[in-house]
Amino acid sequence: MNIQDMVNVLHAKVLCGQERLETKVYTACCSDLMSDVLAFVNEKTVLITGLTNAHVLRTADMLDLKCLVFARGKIPGDDLLEQADEQGLVVITTPATAFTACGLLYEAGLRGVPIEWPESEARL
Amino acid sequence: MSNTLLHAEYPVEAEDYTCAGEASADIKRKLKQLGVSANVLRRVAVASYEVELNLVIHSDGGVLSLEVTPDRVRLISKDRGPGIPDLDLAMREGWSTASETARSLGFGAGMGLPNMKRNADEFDIKSKVGEGTTIQMGFLLT
Ligand SMILES: Nc1ncnc2c1ncn2[C@@H]1O[C@H](COP(=O)(O)OP(=O)(O)O)[C@@H](O)[C@H]1O
Ligand SMILES: [Mg+2]
Numbered sequence: 001m002n003i004q005d006m007v008n009v010l011h012a013k014v015l016c017g018q019e020r021l022e023t024k025v026y027t028a029c030c031s032d033l034m035s036d037v038l039a040f041v042n043e044k045t046v047l048i049t050g051l052t053n054a055h056v057l058r059t060a061d062m063l064d065l066k067c068l069v070f071a072r073g074k075i076p077g078d079d080l081l082e083q084a085d086e087q088g089l090v091v092i093t094t095p096a097t098a099f100t101a102c103g104l105l106y107e108a109g110l111r112g113v114p115i116e117w118p119e120s121e122a123r124l
Numbered sequence: 125m126s127n128t129l130l131h132a133e134y135p136v137e138a139e140d141y142t143c144a145g146e147a148s149a150d151i152k153r154k155l156k157q158l159g160v161s162a163n164v165l166r167r168v169a170v171a172s173y174e175v176e177l178n179l180v181i182h183s184d185g186g187v188l189s190l191e192v193t194p195d196r197v198r199l200i201s202k203d204r205g206p207g208i209p210d211l212d213l214a215m216r217e218g219w220s221t222a223s224e225t226a227r228s229l230g231f232g233a234g235m236g237l238p239n240m241k242r243n244a245d246e247f248d249i250k251s252k253v254g255e256g257t258t259i260q261m262g263f264l265l266t
Contacts, residue, residue, distance in 0.1 A: 033231075034231055035236055039239050042166075056230065058173065062169040062170055063166065063169070
């Protein structure tokens, strides 16, 4: 799946990085906890979040993320979008809630980033 | 030290949420310029961001320093207090005393110290209530 496919599935609007929609995405993570994101996510992962502050961008920068999805129609300020563009991020916003956005992406074949912890879902 | 390739110090203020993360972004940029591998770069970046945020969220202010030698990247965080009363508890995943402000920004999951330990090849934490906390992390380059 690439970012354009995600845009279609989520009826999303592209806020920046229009020219990078061909970028492939391999896994996804949905969280508002930046420490969880820092612990588990890698650069092939798209982050779905409801947080639209500067720390989401800094976290994305630390991890070299390629794409952020803001749920529930959230739109960050222009300064954040400018910075996101400089970082080479694609930022999209979907009218769907985080739950529904994840469901739609899962249905379309995208899976969660593999996470290891003692009771991890790999055992499901 | 004579074989030091890079040394930098970043003062970090308590509760300065606006600048929080800038030191780590600069550290990452510098290491990238030095040609540090993507794997090490990523681990340093994650640990550095967590330790920098801890200085902002939990400490009375301190200094984050970076030292690169041919064999390793070293990160040292040294603060002026208040110190950690129970280190075992602090190291536990999920334990957090973070403020509402920190939580509203996406921090306070109690994963920071475990994240640092997991990402660094060498990890050492020393803390004394009333004096402060020092965390040293090493990332091997070879
Ligand atoms: N530099 C520090 N000074 C004082 N207390 C600290 C410091 N770093 C961490 N702590 C304590 O350790 C706890 C756990 O830290 P951490 O694992 O990073 O989780 P979090 O930052 O999400 O609370 C903190 O909630 C705090 O009580
Ligand atoms: Mg922390």
